[in-house]
Amino acid sequence: MEFRTIVDIEAPGFRLAPCEEMLFVGSCFADKMGARFTEERFRTIVNPFGVMYNPASVLHTIQRLAAQQRQELSIVKTAVLTLGTNHVYRLKETGEIVDNCQKRPQSLFDEEELSVDACADYLQQAVAILHAANPQMHIVFTVSPIRYRKYGYHGSQLSKATLLLAVDKVIEKFQVPSSKLNVTYFPAYEIINDELxxxxxxxxxxxxPSSQAVEYIWQRFSEVYLSDAAKAFLKEWQPLKAALSHKPFHPDSDDYRMFMDKTMLKIAELQKKYPNFALPIDK
Known part of the structure; x- marks a missing residue:
């Protein structure tokens, strides 16, 4: 007997390679997922200009990346864009949508709810920039499961519904046979609300979402989006990751030095097998 519903995840037309170059832009849920991929040694860029909650701000990040770091953007193989809300804040003085109010008085801003069409337009612009940077880039949309109490729970659901409709509209546009882009949707929102x-x-x-929920979403994502080679890499990486995170009682002992020497030799072997693999540089 099954006591929960399992969310079906549509298989994308691609799979992530080991240590693949990835971009995460969006809400704080993008931060959490990006951190998880970073931990597993994918080469990640995660919210380089801070957390972005709405489609307009997600576009702003991608525009800034393209203008300032076009070469870096061009090597990204997969971009994950996570949307939190359709609410935006416009600076009254200029009418521009700001990405961060920077703790300035609320009286300086007008709050606005973007329509489905407006959200879709911002997202299509973002996709176009990413495609121009790398025509082979894969793009994954998600809607953050984080709830917004300040809108009221009904208002929060309406906001999520707007984002879901906008994403569906964008994906439909790129599912025509003539499209060269692979644009997909990963149901993080549905997994939290309908499965957990x-x-x-x-x-x-x-x-x-709790850390346990984020870990579960990572597992569901991995099942569908990771290639067999990436899954094989993770199996080899896990014991080395555990060894590196181990905190010894006697770090100056000969036994611990031998343990670390063996670990580093295994890491060197892994680097030969997976050329894109690299450990973070201590600052």
Whole structure:
């Protein structure tokens, strides 16, 4: 007997390679997922200009990346764009949508809700820039499962519905046979709301997914989006990751030095096998 519903995840037309170059832009859920991929030694760029919650701000990040670091953007193989809300804030003085109010008085801004068409337009512009940077780039949209109490729970659901409709509109545009882009949707929002469906999968604020929920979403993503080679790499990397995170009682002992020497030799072997693999440089 099955006591929960399992969300079906449509298989994309691509798979992630080991240590692939990835871009994560969007809400703080993008931060969490990006950090998880970084931990597994994917080469990641995660919200380089801070957390971005709405489609307009996601576009702004991609525009800035293209203008300032076009070469870096061109090597990205997969971009994950995570949307949190359709609410934006316009600076009254200029009418521009700001990405961060920078703790300035609320009276300086007008709050606005973007329509489905406006959200879709911003997202299509973002896709076009990414495609120009790398025509083979894969793009994955997600809608953050984080709830927005300040809108009211009904308002929060309406905001998510707007984003879901906008993403669906964008994906439909790129599913025509003539399209060279692979644009897909990963159902993180649905996994939290329809599959997990329990407050034990939320953090203490009852709004953000718990670390356990984020880990589960990572697992579901991995099942579908990772290539066999990437899954094989992760199996080899896991014991080395555990060894590197081990905190010894006697770090100056001969036994620990021998342990680390063996670990580094295995890492060197892994680097030969996977040329894109690299450890972070200590600052």
């Amino acid at each position: 469906r329990d407050y034990r999968f939320y953090a203490e604020d009852m709004l953000h």
